[in-house]
Amino acid sequence: MNVKAYAVSKAEGEFEPFEFELGEIDATQVDIDVESCGICHSDLSMVDNEWRMTRFPLVPGHEVVGRVKAVGDHVSHLKVGDRVGLGWHSGYCMVCDQCMSGNHNLCGKAQPTIAGRHGGFADTVRAEAASVVKIPDGLDAAEAGPLMCGGIAMFNPMFQSNLKPTDSVAVVGIGGLGHLGLKFAKAWGCHVTAFTSESKVQEALDMGAHDTVNSRDPSAIKKAAGRFDLVLSTVNVPLDWNAILATLKPHGSLQLPGAVTQPLDVNVLPHMMFKNLSVGSSPVGPPVVIRKMLDFAARHNIAPVTEHFPMSKVNDAFERLRSGKARFRIVLDRD
Template identity: 65%
Template structure:
């Protein structure tokens, strides 16, 4: 039996406190990862607050883990003890449904989340299936790579999913944990990139991260002036916006793709969408194959999350920093 030392909350929106639990015998396709660092995603905060109504307590967050392989199941062939690996939102898939067999594992109806119904990576050990555990390319910076496995793949997935042309004009709405990575990926992809941000302090940073232009998202006149400009809009925000104003910035056959979890229904005028053949869509994280493409692409183009670091023992301070909207742009917990 392996004793795991973690940080867990015992109640809704409670403080994370030291917590120990025992891992059973390792399964034939499982991997135990000795955690070196773990990013904090807004989804960790949503789960801590039980905002989605599916949190089980005690709750150990953490699904952007970097570490080394500490133990392997007998049938694992793609990894070795000591490999530095990453783990994201999914900890396993059924491997037998049509979605898995088609390569769309992220659409598996019984996929296991790293932090839903199991304990995550705010811990010294986290367990997952080998198929959802990825060897880190040597050129990637391991201490900052964790957020690629959730935030990074979330914004990279649509580029592959929609076979985005490198000549596309793309707007990124919201320059935060997701948006700052989207700017980097899109610029390296070859696109013309515009950052929509309500923060004056982020405009120069957006340009440094890869945007060619910035647009004040609080200025209706500026949004109106951008009519017919974009092939694709990636929305990374989790608040209600004037979605019809943003649809008006799309070219004919353009697409608004929603990546942030917006709690309110989208209020859309269908008539202009119909005549311009516009689309509205959404997607979660990507499949294992797409994650591998993302890692290769990030290594080749030296794309890395911009991170702030806290020791894991300061996890509650780190969560408060995220709650206050102060993160620039992803927070990573480091094991002491």
Template identity: 40%
Template sequence: MSTTETFTAYASLKVGEKLQQWQYEPLPLGTNDIEIQVTHNGLCHTDIHMRDNDWDVSSFPLVAGHEVVGNVTRIGPNVTSLKIGDRVGFGWIRNSCRVCDACLRGEENVCRQGYTGLIVGNHGGFADKLRASADFAYKIPDGLDSASAAPLLCAGITVYTPLRTYIKYPGTKVGVIGIGGLGHLAIKFARAMGAEVTAFSTSPNKETEAKEFGAHHFCNWNSQEEITAASSSIDLLISAVSSEVDWEKAFSLLAKNGVFCLVGLPVSMLNIPLLPLVFDQKAVVGSVVGGRRFMKEMLEFAAIHQIKPMIETMSISQINEAMDKVSANKARYRIVLTSE
């Protein structure tokens, strides 16, 4: 006699609703899948966007959570890369075509056919268990505790990928706009990569923290004197904020051949000055999470250099309170939800 298997999750049953306990019957374990017992979830603002269906891609009931760490409890018959008991993490990408040129380079984040998001049409990590492809599960290095590792699976890889791509030599001058969940990790990674780092923020009271994270310099975004002093000096400027940015001010900071990279998603349209774009050979680029190649590299790099996010932990049962705190911009700098 067989019994129905259920997972217990925290789900939003309708658009915008608070999360509540909910049970669902998982799909059968595929031949290339693993099942994990979830221990930690990083809380990303994207989970809130998905709850509210801000991007019109959410399906309900929605079980969010895409910075997931847990221990392997079951493996499909074709899985050889992992074993029961391994500590692994899942990030934003659940699957991709595997055969295009981007995927073959380990850049599944720009899969030609489009990747599958962990919580787009699927249930994610805000649950006691999770099933997904072993190919997109990442072993957590021994040098990283699970609470610190969880935010690296989205926030960490989101800033690591452009830094890894555009820092060409030691001493590259990197600027980071926004000292938040993404920005504080960008400072840490850039410093460890040998860059000279300047933090740009509208909050002067964050200067001490920014320098503790590894920034060599701090610049008040609202001080025209400080912005002028830093003009034409930045080789790579990363915008890690979701609010509108003064594009002309940002562009004025770039050196010749400088790159302005957006990892935050402001709602406004870009208004880029054309003449400096052309005559100073500046560039505007975007970057979205990262593929398997950089994800594995990033976790090892973080373990070696002990790059860990500043976190506060809360119980998964406090998930609605945690979401409210993130929405109010009161999290410093990432909240990690622990399973009970």
């Protein structure tokens, strides 16, 4: 099968039309006729080879929504014509302890959709069927793409921490990830606080925050001491992590869906030890939690705030992302 796509041939390069061949489909795989694909900051990191794991030419795109166009002989839970989503992972070993325990996202041999293979900036993308999930009828498929990575990145730590409706949640950074965190936590029934700049206060309140803390004012952060059961930090830059830890209640947790690449400056004393606090991070989520997240989003009418570009204008879309002006997720639609 000939696939038409958009690829970059070098770090920080421009996208150009690119074609490649897919061989015969394996028994456990599906081919997806791509309708749209969100752009995640991880795509930008891969394009720029920030993580030193990119292989060129690179076809990014791991927030895919489309229709199943072909299924392998052993695939039983999907059929041709189903509308489906594909996220960061396109396959798992399916035999390790993590896979057998339902923690596929922690599989040591999990295959990223855009590392060593071609992703969704294309007319077709292939993946192992286990990593592909149906899009619920209650979701607007045109807006669902960013949920497949950005959405699950925020939902999974809430789900894994056994978050209760009586809990208080803070979201640090109200951007492409953070605005989804506000929406999920509000629908969960929690009291939600946004750590954001003064310019985004009204936006944060409109998207579900009950109140805000000025993230650029150390005194405001200090006044929030002991308020939260869970803090979700979406930023990828160093913060005063000890000040953030001080805002947690006993047994509280700081989770880092944002990919911070620098070491954390965290003191065990006084807060972590005396309040039994934890700091953690996790890669997206397993298929079962992705399905639960999509059902939750459909039930509560949760959708990302998006801007749309035709896929042929992918360079314009990436320029918008690099500028920091995107509000809040960008989606490429097949021309």
